[in-house]
Amino acid sequence: MVGRIGKRIYLYLILLFLYAPIVMLVVYSFNESRSMGRWNGFTLKWYAELFKDTEVLRALYNTLAIAVLSAIIATVIGTAAAIGIHEMKRVKKAIVMNLTYLPVINPDIVTGVSLMLLFVFTKPFTGMGLGFFTMLLAHITFNIPYVILSVMPKLKQLDRHIYEAALDLGATPFYALRKIIIPQIMPGIVTGLLLTFTLSIDDFVISFFTTGSGVSNIAIYVYSMARRGVNPKINALSTIMFLTVLILLLIVNKRMNKDNSRVKESLR
Amino acid sequence: MRRTCYAYPYLVWMAIFIVVPLFLLLFYTFTVTTHEGIRLTLEHIKRIWEPLYLMVLLRSILLALICTVVCLLIGYPVALILSGKEYSQNKVLALLFVIPMWINFLVRTYAWMSLLGRNGLIDMVMEFLHLPSVQLLYTDHAVVLGMVYNFLPFMVLPIYSVLTKMDKSIIEAAQDLGADYITVLKRIIIPLSLPGVISGITMVFMPAVTTFIISRLLGGGQYILIGNLIEQQFIVVGDWHFGSAISFVLTVIILITMGIMRKYDKEYEGGAIW
Numbered sequence: 001m002v003g004r005i006g007k008r009i010y011l012y013l014i015l016l017f018l019y020a021p022i023v024m025l026v027v028y029s030f031n032e033s034r035s036m037g038r039w040n041g042f043t044l045k046w047y048a049e050l051f052k053d054t055e056v057l058r059a060l061y062n063t064l065a066i067a068v069l070s071a072i073i074a075t076v077i078g079t080a081a082a083i084g085i086h087e088m089k090r091v092k093k094a095i096v097m098n099l100t101y102l103p104v105i106n107p108d109i110v111t112g113v114s115l116m117l118l119f120v121f122t123k124p125f126t127g128m129g130l131g132f133f134t135m136l137l138a139h140i141t142f143n144i145p146y147v148i149l150s151v152m153p154k155l156k157q158l159d160r161h162i163y164e165a166a167l168d169l170g171a172t173p174f175y176a177l178r179k180i181i182i183p184q185i186m187p188g189i190v191t192g193l194l195l196t197f198t199l200s201i202d203d204f205v206i207s208f209f210t211t212g213s214g215v216s217n218i219a220i221y222v223y224s225m226a227r228r229g230v231n232p233k234i235n236a237l238s239t240i241m242f243l244t245v246l247i248l249l250l251i252v253n254k255r256m257n258k259d260n261s262r263v264k265e266s267l268r
Numbered sequence: 269m270r271r272t273c274y275a276y277p278y279l280v281w282m283a284i285f286i287v288v289p290l291f292l293l294l295f296y297t298f299t300v301t302t303h304e305g306i307r308l309t310l311e312h313i314k315r316i317w318e319p320l321y322l323m324v325l326l327r328s329i330l331l332a333l334i335c336t337v338v339c340l341l342i343g344y345p346v347a348l349i350l351s352g353k354e355y356s357q358n359k360v361l362a363l364l365f366v367i368p369m370w371i372n373f374l375v376r377t378y379a380w381m382s383l384l385g386r387n388g389l390i391d392m393v394m395e396f397l398h399l400p401s402v403q404l405l406y407t408d409h410a411v412v413l414g415m416v417y418n419f420l421p422f423m424v425l426p427i428y429s430v431l432t433k434m435d436k437s438i439i440e441a442a443q444d445l446g447a448d449y450i451t452v453l454k455r456i457i458i459p460l461s462l463p464g465v466i467s468g469i470t471m472v473f474m475p476a477v478t479t480f481i482i483s484r485l486l487g488g489g490q491y492i493l494i495g496n497l498i499e500q501q502f503i504v505v506g507d508w509h510f511g512s513a514i515s516f517v518l519t520v521i522i523l524i525t526m527g528i529m530r531k532y533d534k535e536y537e538g539g540a541i542w
Contacts, residue, residue, distance in 0.1 A: 004354065007349045007352070007354070010345060010346070010349065011346065011349055011350070011355075011361070014342065014346055014365075014420075015364060015365070017417070018364075018365070018368050018417070018420070018421075019364075019368075021376070021379035021380055021383055021417070022368075022371065022375075022376070022379055024379065024382070024383060024389060025375070025378070025379040025382065028382070035387050077277055077278050077281060078278065080274040080275065080277060081274065081275045081277070081278030081279075083271060083274045083275075084271060084272045084273060084274035084275025084276070084278070085272075085275050086271075087271040087272045088272050088275070096275065096279070099282055099286070099287075100282075102286060103286055105526070106519070107474060107475070107478040107518065107519070107522060108478070109478050109480065109495055109498055109499075109515070109518075110293070110478075110515050110518065110519050111289075113293070113498060113502055113511065113512070113515050114289035114290055114292060114293045114515070115285065115289050116502065117289055117292040117293060117296060117508065117512070118284075118285070118288060118289040118292055121292055137285065138285075140281075140285075141281070141282075141285040141286065144278060144281065144282070148278075173271070177271075202372050204372070204373075204374055204481070205480075205481075209502065209503075219372065219374055222374050222375070222378065223374055223481065223485075226374070226377075226378045226381060226485055227484065227485065227489070229381075229385070230378075230381055230382040230385055230388075234378060235382070238372075238374075238375040238378055238379070241372050241375055242371055242372070242375055245370055245371065245372060246367065246370060246371070249370045
């Protein structure tokens with residue numbers, strides 16, 4: 001067909017559209033000049049400046065601390081929840097699963113705003129103002145559903161006879177859970193952990209509404225700087241963010257493909 | 269001990285952090301605080317119907333629709349070509365279209381800021397070609413461009429995955445029976461790919477209508493879409509009642525869109541091949 005070359009050109013044009021801005025951003029984060037239009041030579045000074053900026057370092061600390069804590073807590077609560085939900089009766093299970101999907105489909109801005117309302121509304125009772133802790137609670141909340149959605153397929157794959165055999169042989173239910181079920185759903189748990197860690201690092205909207213003055217993460221920092229205009233330091237920071245999330249997601253994706261390809265097929 | 273109890277911490281958590289906040293949103297939407305106390309009201313909802321706010325609402329929906337249509341027009345051919353004979357084995361190429369979905373959208377939007385702005389790359393190219401410089405940043409065009417750029421992969425991916433799973437022998441059968449490419453496209457490929465198109469439309473329209481970052485960064489500080497209005501009410505103005513009311517209306521719009529989309533999806537499945 002004549003269209004063969006046309007098709008190729010079309011694909012490459014779209015790829016150019018998708019990648020050109022990002023490539024430009026990365027390239028110009030090494031540019032000596034402040035202006036995007038001129039190339040004055042290679043430099044790492046924007047990266048150096050970035051790591052001298054205490055505000056950036058504090059934001060980085062917040063981002064990582066919240067990502068690690070929220071991923072671990074969400075994974076513990078979510079895994080336990082998945083095991084529990086798996087045993088539920090049909091109707092109850094359907095209700096709980098719909099509730100689980102709610103934060104996934106709700107727009108981020110609505111989730112963020114409603115959590116903000118909760119935190120401010122309860123402040124007189126809990127004494128907890130908007131800040132690090134409220135942001136952490138918000139991250140745990142939007143992360144838990146993703147853990148459940150990564151662990152559930154593993155539970156469906158499980159052979160329940162092994163668990164029953166363990167009970168017959170005198171294992172207590174908790175011992176059987178620890179020795180039989182947890183090891184078998186481990187890949188799902190690890191995927192959930194990595195996924196939630198990545199989602200937490202990547203989040204902007206929900207963090208923006210649930211944090212208070214003075215406490216920001218990297219995304220909020222980029223936003224507040226970008227509002228004031230283009231700045232090579234943000235180019236450098238964006239490059240780091242881009243590479244970090246890309247590497248993390250390649251790992252998660254690889255795991256998910258390996259784990260779930262068989263499950264997905266059997267579910268279809 | 270029944271294992272369902274392992275889900276209880278989660279249920280308590282979700283009740284506190286998902287259900288209660290949504291009820292608070294409803295509470296703020298439909299109440300007003302006066303000297304005599306709190307009473308029910310519809311005034312916040314009515315306020316959205318003032319021309320000023322209605323315009324913002326309509327413009328957000330319009331821009332999101334334009335963005336969705338452009339994404340569909342650009343994205344469908346991409347999905348079609350990628351799932352075609354020449355490229356179906358090329359998983360790396362397909363992956364290249366998916367990777368941008370994972371880049372933080374702040375970074376993606378910021379990248380365009382520096383391309384479109386004064387002394388940005390586009391400005392430089394125009395100068396180099398001795399053409400008059402165009403101010404693209406802080407216009408409607410820039411906002412739509414930013415939206416299309418951000419959400420295009422969300423259109424390509426679902427259509428692509430439906431097309432790759434399609435039974436290719438149906439196409440061959442049609443061709444054997446004498447159908448030309450256009451007929452095959454119109455009668456077979458497009459109808460069978462509708463579920464992918466529908467989920468693509470939902471995945472593009474929803475974030476496009478709620479965005480406030482793209483409009484803020486590429487549209488400038490004066491540029492107001494519904495997302496910016498919500499942000500403003502909560503962060504700047506501090507009118508939580510009105511902010512909640514807009515969020516409520518936005519949620520309703522999205523639920524209606526999802527409902528319509530799902531209905532079409534169902535109808536399609538019911539009608540199957542006929």
